[in-house]
Amino acid sequence: MVIVSGIGCSSRVPFFINTYGFQTVHGRALPVAMGVKVANPELTVIAIGGDGDGFSIGGGHLAHIVRRNVDLTYIVMDNAVYGLTKGQTSPTSPTGFESKSTPYGAINIPINPMMMVLSAGVTFAARSFSGRAKQVTELVVPGIQHRGFAFIDVLSPCVTFYDTFPLYREQVTDLPESHDPGDKMQAIDQALREDALPLGLFYREERQVFSDIVRVASRHEGCDVEGVLEEYR
Numbered sequence: 001m002v003i004v005s006g007i008g009c010s011s012r013v014p015f016f017i018n019t020y021g022f023q024t025v026h027g028r029a030l031p032v033a034m035g036v037k038v039a040n041p042e043l044t045v046i047a048i049g050g051d052g053d054g055f056s057i058g059g060g061h062l063a064h065i066v067r068r069n070v071d072l073t074y075i076v077m078d079n080a081v082y083g084l085t086k087g088q089t090s091p092t093s094p095t096g097f098e099s100k101s102t103p104y105g106a107i108n109i110p111i112n113p114m115m116m117v118l119s120a121g122v123t124f125a126a127r128s129f130s131g132r133a134k135q136v137t138e139l140v141v142p143g144i145q146h147r148g149f150a151f152i153d154v155l156s157p158c159v160t161f162y163d164t165f166p167l168y169r170e171q172v173t174d175l176p177e178s179h180d181p182g183d184k185m186q187a188i189d190q191a192l193r194e195d196a197l198p199l200g201l202f203y204r205e206e207r208q209v210f211s212d213i214v215r216v217a218s219r220h221e222g223c224d225v226e227g228v229l230e231e232y233r
Contacts, residue, residue, distance in 0.1 A: 001044040004033040006053035008084045010077035010156070013048045027058030034070045034210075041211040044144060045072040050156075052082045055091040055111050066120040066149055068210040073143045077130075077156040078113065080164065087161030099161075114191035114202060117151045118184065124150035125187065125202045129172050130157065131165060135199060142201070148209055155197070168197065175200035 005011035007026035014021025033047040082088040088101035143150035157164040187203035
């Protein structure tokens with residue numbers, strides 16, 4: 001197992017776990033994790049970061065690793081603030097959020113991480129809350145076992161600079177029992193809810209994995225795309 005992280009409070013995780021780890025520069029956890037997985041597909045690779053690391057400077061990497069369906073798990077500790085640098089507005093901070101970088105209130109709408117990954121073609125998408133540790137575990141385990149890119153957004157309040165524990169305890173709710181994780185439109189509907197923050201497994205599907213296609217492609221000369229796809233099938 002290899003834990004790859006970016007920069008931020010959450011990105012200290014590789015130092016706390018007794019396994020191989022690598023702390024990259026800010027926003028680059030995903031491309032490094034992808035490189036590790038492609039170089040050695042037998043490894044279990046987990047990328048970890050925060051909302052600033054993953055959705056701001058690293059945001060350009062997210063859509064592309066999703067569409068490639070690289071076989072790794074990405075856990076985002078989403079606290080809607082830059083905690084390591086003392087409380088600036090992040091991509092998931094709400095409109096009007098007052099911080100050191102937006103003293104008159106944030107003027108932009110927050111990013112919807114679940115919608116980002118669903119629209120890019122994710123094969124496993126889940127959300128939980130750090131106040132529900134048991135549920136986090138119940139989502140991380142199948143995320144690691146999933147063959148493909150698994151995205152897990154964990155609402156993780158920063159009690160120092162933006163303590164949203166009381167707010168989240170009011171807003172979070174489990175996905176409806178009728179929710180079908182195989183139905184992308186249902187997942188999108190739940191991701192767009194404004195009345196509550198649903199938690200659980202939003203979406204899951206099986207699709208070709210990037211490292212398998214790369215392995216097949218290495219046996220073909222030139223740009224034989226059709227040959228690669230036919231052998232993969």
